[in-house]
Amino acid sequence: MTNTLRALVLTLAVAATGMSLWTGRASAQQAYPNRPITIVVPAAAGGPTDTVGRLVGESMSRTLGQQVLVENVGGAGGTIGMTRVAKSAPDGYTLAVWHIAQATTPALYDNLRYSVLEDFDSIGRITDVPMTIVGKATLEANTIAELLAWVKEKKTGVTYAHAGIGSASYLCALMFMSAIGTQMTAVSYRGTGPAMNDLLGGQFDMMCDQTTGTTNQIKEGRIKGYAATTRTRLAVLPNLPTLDEAGIKGFEVSAWHAMWAPKGVPADAIDKLAGALQAALKDAKVIERLASLGTEPVPLDQATPAALKAQLASEVAKWGAVIRAAGAKAN
Numbered sequence: 001m002t003n004t005l006r007a008l009v010l011t012l013a014v015a016a017t018g019m020s021l022w023t024g025r026a027s028a029q030q031a032y033p034n035r036p037i038t039i040v041v042p043a044a045a046g047g048p049t050d051t052v053g054r055l056v057g058e059s060m061s062r063t064l065g066q067q068v069l070v071e072n073v074g075g076a077g078g079t080i081g082m083t084r085v086a087k088s089a090p091d092g093y094t095l096a097v098w099h100i101a102q103a104t105t106p107a108l109y110d111n112l113r114y115s116v117l118e119d120f121d122s123i124g125r126i127t128d129v130p131m132t133i134v135g136k137a138t139l140e141a142n143t144i145a146e147l148l149a150w151v152k153e154k155k156t157g158v159t160y161a162h163a164g165i166g167s168a169s170y171l172c173a174l175m176f177m178s179a180i181g182t183q184m185t186a187v188s189y190r191g192t193g194p195a196m197n198d199l200l201g202g203q204f205d206m207m208c209d210q211t212t213g214t215t216n217q218i219k220e221g222r223i224k225g226y227a228a229t230t231r232t233r234l235a236v237l238p239n240l241p242t243l244d245e246a247g248i249k250g251f252e253v254s255a256w257h258a259m260w261a262p263k264g265v266p267a268d269a270i271d272k273l274a275g276a277l278q279a280a281l282k283d284a285k286v287i288e289r290l291a292s293l294g295t296e297p298v299p300l301d302q303a304t305p306a307a308l309k310a311q312l313a314s315e316v317a318k319w320g321a322v323i324r325a326a327g328a329k330a331n
Contacts, residue, residue, distance in 0.1 A: 032266075038069050039069065050193060078164065116312065123259040126256075126303065127290060166330060200222055211294030259308075
């Protein structure tokens with residue numbers, strides 16, 4: 001074989017190897033997802049965020065062609081679960097579904113192991129869930145007016161539950177106590193799922209929780225519903241007055257939920273995940289189930305990575321001011 005022929009053969013071999021590697025990389029990219037995806041819910045099973053995560057995860061499984069699993073990692077106001085996601089491999093196989101607490105942690109925690117604005121890739125918002133003031137079935141107050149009078153009389157003798165400092169239930173209670181000028185005694189849980197179990201058992205007096213966790217319990221008479229935290233009454237609970245109607249003017253709190261991934265996930269994977277999330281928000285089963293719990297998917301133009309990124313930045317600034325004014329700290 002001549003030197004020229006050898007050189008030609010070597011060149012062709014190198015080219016073929018390069019083409020094979022390029023094709024392999026392209027195939028790997030096109031193959032995403034090629035194994036199950038895990039959604040970390042930073043709260044206990046059975047709570048409102050767990051419900052939202054499982055609903056969208058089930059629908060996304062059908063769109064992506066891979067099983068989407070939910071792992072509950074509760075504790076420390078959601079920061080344990082979000083730390084796990086932030087430190088996970090940025091390959092698109094570990095996600096988080098969390099809520100408004102993502103915006104409150106920077107003001108509440110001095111030693112966070114992650115940055116809520118820098119260490120996550122946004123995928124999209126999911127839903128804005130109204131909240132309700134509820135009490136145990138044996139509570140002596142039967143109306144919101146009676147409840148307000150009872151709380152102001154008993155003060156720290158009243159026990160209320162929340163799912164950890166910075167959680168939606170905590171923020172709602174913080175605003176409620178500020179609005180009525182009365183402090184109650186807090187009982188902290190790893191999530192409102194376990195808290196609801198104890199409320200059903202009469203272990204504490206009251207809490208503020210999302211409609212995804214309270215609607216059916218109120219309708220079945222297992223707990224007392226006193227008021228909604230929205231400006232207008234809820235279609236799913238039309239007999240429940242708003243706090244605004246009860247004289248606490250301008251009171252409005254909702255727990256928006258969203259989906260994130262660790263920072264650095266390939267853009268094509270983010271695009272597929274965002275597309276699957278948007279498909280879930282158009283899924284009739286998801287819409288029907290959320291409606292039965294007093295909420296609905298956000299408009300699709302808000303269920304995008306860019307919209308969520310802007311929303312989070314705005315909410316970090318908003319809640320940071322509220323929390324600093326209240327002097328609240330988690331550590």
